[in-house]
Structure formats: structure tokens, C-alpha cells
Amino acid sequence: MTEDEPENLSETFERVPSTAAERVVEGRPSRAEIIDYWVDRFGVPKDTFDGATFWEKGGGRIWVLNYELSGPISIEALGLPILRTRQEFWKPTTDAVRRFGAEATENVIHLEEPAARAFLAGEKQELPWDGDWGYLIVTHDIAGAADPIGVGRYTYGTLQSMLPKGRRREFEEGEGISK
Amino acid sequence: MDSLRRYESIVPDFSAFLEALTKPLPTTVRVNTIRATPERVKAAFEDEGIRVERRERIPTLLEVGTDKPGNTWPHVHGWIHGQEEVSTIPPRVLDPDPGGVVWEAAAAPGGKATQLAALMNDSGLVIANDDNLGRLSALRSNADRLGVSSMAVTNQDARNFSFDPLGIEAVDHALVDAPCTCEGTLRKNPDALSDAGAGASRNISSVQRDILIRAIKATRPGGKVVYSTCTFAPEENEAVVDAALEATETNVVDFESPLPAEPGVETWEGESYDPAVQKTKRYYPHQTDTGGFYVAKLEVAE
Numbered sequence: 001m002t003e004d005e006p007e008n009l010s011e012t013f014e015r016v017p018s019t020a021a022e023r024v025v026e027g028r029p030s031r032a033e034i035i036d037y038w039v040d041r042f043g044v045p046k047d048t049f050d051g052a053t054f055w056e057k058g059g060g061r062i063w064v065l066n067y068e069l070s071g072p073i074s075i076e077a078l079g080l081p082i083l084r085t086r087q088e089f090w091k092p093t094t095d096a097v098r099r100f101g102a103e104a105t106e107n108v109i110h111l112e113e114p115a116a117r118a119f120l121a122g123e124k125q126e127l128p129w130d131g132d133w134g135y136l137i138v139t140h141d142i143a144g145a146a147d148p149i150g151v152g153r154y155t156y157g158t159l160q161s162m163l164p165k166g167r168r169r170e171f172e173e174g175e176g177i178s179k
Numbered sequence: 180m181d182s183l184r185r186y187e188s189i190v191p192d193f194s195a196f197l198e199a200l201t202k203p204l205p206t207t208v209r210v211n212t213i214r215a216t217p218e219r220v221k222a223a224f225e226d227e228g229i230r231v232e233r234r235e236r237i238p239t240l241l242e243v244g245t246d247k248p249g250n251t252w253p254h255v256h257g258w259i260h261g262q263e264e265v266s267t268i269p270p271r272v273l274d275p276d277p278g279g280v281v282w283e284a285a286a287a288p289g290g291k292a293t294q295l296a297a298l299m300n301d302s303g304l305v306i307a308n309d310d311n312l313g314r315l316s317a318l319r320s321n322a323d324r325l326g327v328s329s330m331a332v333t334n335q336d337a338r339n340f341s342f343d344p345l346g347i348e349a350v351d352h353a354l355v356d357a358p359c360t361c362e363g364t365l366r367k368n369p370d371a372l373s374d375a376g377a378g379a380s381r382n383i384s385s386v387q388r389d390i391l392i393r394a395i396k397a398t399r400p401g402g403k404v405v406y407s408t409c410t411f412a413p414e415e416n417e418a419v420v421d422a423a424l425e426a427t428e429t430n431v432v433d434f435e436s437p438l439p440a441e442p443g444v445e446t447w448e449g450e451s452y453d454p455a456v457q458k459t460k461r462y463y464p465h466q467t468d469t470g471g472f473y474v475a476k477l478e479v480a481e
Contacts, residue, residue: 099326
């Protein structure tokens, strides 16, 4: 990369381009690619992100804001972090699958309560799964319906909890006992 | 409690007031309506064997039979936020519409800012500012867990806040939940009065006034500004509103309150304020079974 080429500014939020054809910063995903990822991989409704804008801060950290601003913007946070895109496989964030994953229909693995609690504690567990490997939305039943807990990575018969340390929980005896 | 004695002339049934301050607060959570309904949260708690009661006056507030609501599935899922009943009043009084732009001047740790986002259906922009970077990280963590996608987080001194980084000229509404002496939080914080007193209140009031004036100037004509504190001192409440009325083109407007309240005081220790401060409201623990609070609703002149 030469000095004249635009690059990511680690402290600044910059709008992503609408499509790959309008890309200026190398490696930056487009709005269309981000929406396609959620729709193709997880089957969320196509209108999930209508009216929202997407932003990159630092290499590959994508944020969604349900408001129209033009930027670039240098502030502490802008919207919700939803995706990391600068590895081979894009990875959705825990908070994003909780926020946008409730209506997902693809690559969703549903856990019974003991497995859900092990996942919440950050554990890796052996589980059957006949779908795609890679990042899955992990759900369990709460108040009579499925809701996402977070992201798991499924490979070779095991589901690794991707919950960040600060989001892991181990309920004490007598707490968090879902029937 | 000695520092509260000076309020005997303005607080009705003063002995009941003092007695109420010695009782612990009920544990309450606000339902995050971005993610769940009160009915569903209630069912989830009951599945965990935790007793839940709806607080009748505020439909999105639940009283829960655990002192650790953070260690439950509804919390993990971002369905709830631990919040005191009376502290849900200022965002409700502001009542922003979805799609609008709201500035919260002193927003950390984010209970009211995330409530504003929920009231706006997570659509629009809540500019959540705080001058304390450590408290801002708690705000960001709360906003992310609650799934808020309509918030911009800034770290500035609210008194001379600049909207330039966002490219915004004026906001629709503003909330100033001001830094204060926190006398009203005695029921949850037994040390709340350690730094309180008339001198402390006078010292902090100039900061409160400057933040409120900045908020009024940042708000478009016809927009609303809600000013609140969790303290009883008129120096930090009616006196601040009075100073802002003097310095800006603003009107105090009446509002419906879901909790019982007393009108703002027009005179205090030899000072007299703009009579319009009687439209502001004082919340007393013995009348509300909450902490203490003060709320004023202002409208920027057209």
C-alpha cells in the first residue's frame, strides 16, 4: 500500500461502500455484501437492515447504525458491532446474533438446557450437527420460544462457544434453572 | 441524615420521609422493549423460579424476587436492564419519537440512554455523552448487550459539547440527567450523604446550569429538554432551571407523571425563582416507594 492509497483509520468510523464496485479502501466489505452475508448464511429477512447504515472502524470491524449519517466520524462508538470481516471466514458478533438472529432460519443450532448452560459458560462440547461447519447461531428455549444466546464455531463434531469472556456466565445453584 | 434536616420546610410529612429513606429499595428491572415484552420477561423469570410483579404505574418495569437479576437468562438475552423505578421517569417525560435525534449530556452508565433508544424503537439517533471514559465503557457494554443499534457514544465535556464530529447542527430533544449530590439515592447507597450539604450543592450547581444551557442551545426550536437530578437540594434543581430560564428563550411545561409528585418550590432560603418552576416535579421516597428525584420539562421557544 502506498501513501496515497486510502486505508482504514483505527479511531474513525467510515461508511462502507454500497457495492463492491464503489469500493475505495482495499478489503472493505460493501453494504450489499454485508446484507447478503446475513441473508444467505442465516436466512434473516431481507429487510432486516432497511434504513440502517454500515461502518468500519479499524480493519474489519463492522458496525450497524439505524440512522443515516455520512461520516467519517471520530467518536467512541457508533451503533452496534455486528461483524468481523478481515479473516477468511466472516464472524458475526454475540450481540448482533442476539439482536438480529431471532428470525434466522439457516445455520441455527438449538440446544437443550444443559448444553445451553455449558455454551453460556464458554465451553467446547461434542454435539451432532449435519449442517455446514463454521459459525452458527446458537439458540435455546426461553419463555416458550427459541432465542439466540450467541455464536458457536462448529468443526469436527464439536461446538466451540465463541462468547467473549465478559459475556460468559455460570449461574449459581438455584439461579437460572429453566424448566 | 443531618444534612437533610434543612428540607423540613419543603417536604410534606417529614418524619415519614426520613423513615422511608432507611428502608431498602425493591429490586426492579426495566424490560428492554427492543428485544422482549413484559409478558415474555415475566414468563422467563417464572420459569427460573423467580417471583415477578408488574409495577402497576410503569408497565415496562418489573419487581423481581432476586437481588441478582444479572445472573439470569433474561439478562443474558438483553431483555432487561436493572433500573430504579423513578429513574425511568425522565426518558418517559421526554418521550422521543422514533427516527429523531436526542442528546443525553451525561449518559453513563446508560440506563436512561438505552431506555431512550427503546422508546424510539431503536430507530433514529441517541447521542450518549459522558466526560468519564471509564463509565462510558459500562455504557457501551450495556448498550451492546441490550442490542441498541441507534446510539452514538461520545466523550466530551457536556458544557461546551460540539456536534461537529457527527455533522449535526441541532437535536430534536435533549436529556440532562445532571451529575448531582445524589441525596435521593440513600436507599441504595448508605454513603450517599457523605459529601452532601448546602455547600456541595452550590458548588455543583454551576456545572449543572452550564450543561442545561448547552442542551437548550443545542435543541431545535419547539424541541423538549428534560432536566433531572437524584437529589432534593433546590440549589441543584429549581435554581438551575431558574438560571436557564433567565439565560435562554425557554418555557417550563407541565407533564403527566405516572408516580405521585410534589410541585417544584418557588422560594428557598431567601431566594425566589421564576414561578414557572412550580410546573417541575419533586419525587419523595415516602410518597413513591422509590429513591428521590427531581424532573423538569422545558420547551425551547419557537
